[in-house]
Amino acid sequence: MKTLWPRSLFARNFLLLMALTVTLELSVFAVFYQLVQRPRAESLAGLVASQINTQHLMLSRLSAVERDATIAGINGAGGLQIVTQSPHAIPASEADGGLLLKDFVTRLADQLPPDSSPMVAEDGRAMVRMQVEGQQYWVVLPLQAQLRNRAMTVAAGVSAFLASLNLLAAWLIQRRINRPLRQLQRAAHAVGSGYTPDRLDEAGPSELSAVTQQFNWMAENLERNDSMRSLMLAGISHDIRTPLTKLRLALAMGQLDEKGASVYINQIDHILGKFLDFGRTEGDEAPTLVEVNTLIKQLSAEFEESGSWFALFLDPAIRTVPMRALVLQRAIANLMENAARYGKEGLTVETRLLGEHISISVRDRGPGIPADQIEHLRRPFTRADAARSGNGGTGLGLAIVDRLARVHGGRLELKSPRDGGLRATLVLPIQSAFA
Ligand SMILES: Nc1ncnc2c1ncn2[C@@H]1O[C@H](COP(=O)(O)OP(=O)(O)OP(=O)(O)O)[C@@H](O)[C@H]1O
Ligand SMILES: [Mg+2]
The missing domain is CATH 3.30.450.300 (Sensor histidine kinase RisS, periplasmic domain)
Incomplete structure (x- = not known):
């Protein structure tokens, strides 16, 4: 059979x-x-x-x-x-x-x-x-x-006629299916061989069009991941080479004491940490009930130890929220780090319960970011020109927070208020936030 x-x-x-x-x-x-x-x-x-x-x-x-x-x-x-x-x-x-x-x-x-x-x-x-x-x-x-x-005799004649109609119908049906299938086959082969195929034509019957759309989406994702990987490798080698060169130079000139060495080593450590954060997937951590206000107090205490003082305005209505604690901590820490590093003064963290959402705003009174650069700076490996020269950052902090927020159904809002500085607000849905 x-x-x-x-x-x-x-x-x-x-x-x-x-x-x-x-x-x-x-x-x-x-x-x-x-x-x-x-x-x-x-x-x-x-x-x-x-x-x-x-x-x-x-x-x-x-x-x-x-x-x-x-x-x-x-x-x-x-x-x-x-x-x-x-x-x-x-x-x-x-x-x-x-x-x-x-x-x-x-x-x-x-x-x-x-x-x-x-x-x-x-x-x-x-x-x-x-x-x-x-x-x-x-x-x-x-x-x-x-x-x-x-x-x-008549039935035989009609049968023969209908059989030829069947042959025609089967051929027409097949032709409609075959074209997108062949297209998919060629594109899948290209992906398998490491090439990026052209975007496939999504027209046609809805079932086939859905498959083609999914394939296009998959091919785009693969391409994005591929270019992100190249970008990350280029970024890592570039960013780490700078403190390494400085370290080598200081060594050669005999000017390196323990304190100087630890500055460069910390920089390299920071850069590697950011790259790891950026490349990490968040699926492994199980959501737990997190006391958001307590978490912020702990972070603020850590920043205080390194000389940055944050005024806290924490909404007591926010109690425990089901979230991935480490993910949330990484997101808030990145925003506080930026405020401390670029804003320097007038540092505040404010939490608020907004119905089904919570918002966490990190604010500073520093130079802020020009409105036309805000969207640009969310992207990975982007830094404002002034910051580029000396801050030693990787340009990944905001990209990490932005991605974490979106993956968990929320958003990162960046605003430069009239009275100066930057306000970075993380808005997260309570039910699905980090759940
Ligand atoms: N609070 C802020 N005030 C002024 N500029 C800021 C502020 N936060 C971020 N920026 C600007 O946005 C750029 C991107 O920030 P982001 O956190 O993504 O990267 P980074 O701080 O340079 O590096 P990383 O966080 O990876 O160590 C920074 O280089 C800085 O120029
Ligand atoms: Mg940063």
């Missing part, structure tokens, strides 16, 4: 359509025959039998001369013919006239005397024997056109 069933979709479609058409035709034929043709043949046989019986009765009452004259009259009328000579004929049961003729003759024989022996002449006309006063006659019925059962 496995080997008989064709593998090509075209052959399968064609066979299925064929099976359907043949079943349909056979059913229609059977119903038509049983409910229409057969009853018609039987009622016709009834009529013809009663006519023959009447004529038999009438002819047997006439004298031989009157009988011949009457028969001549009947034959002249052009309907059934009564002949004495047996035409060349074969028994109806052996004749090849189809089901309808057989039904007719069987029914006719039932209603005539047993010696009527229905026959079928060469020209296809049915005939029966009639004995009148010892004389044998043949009644030839003018019925061949009605009784020649052409249904099978």
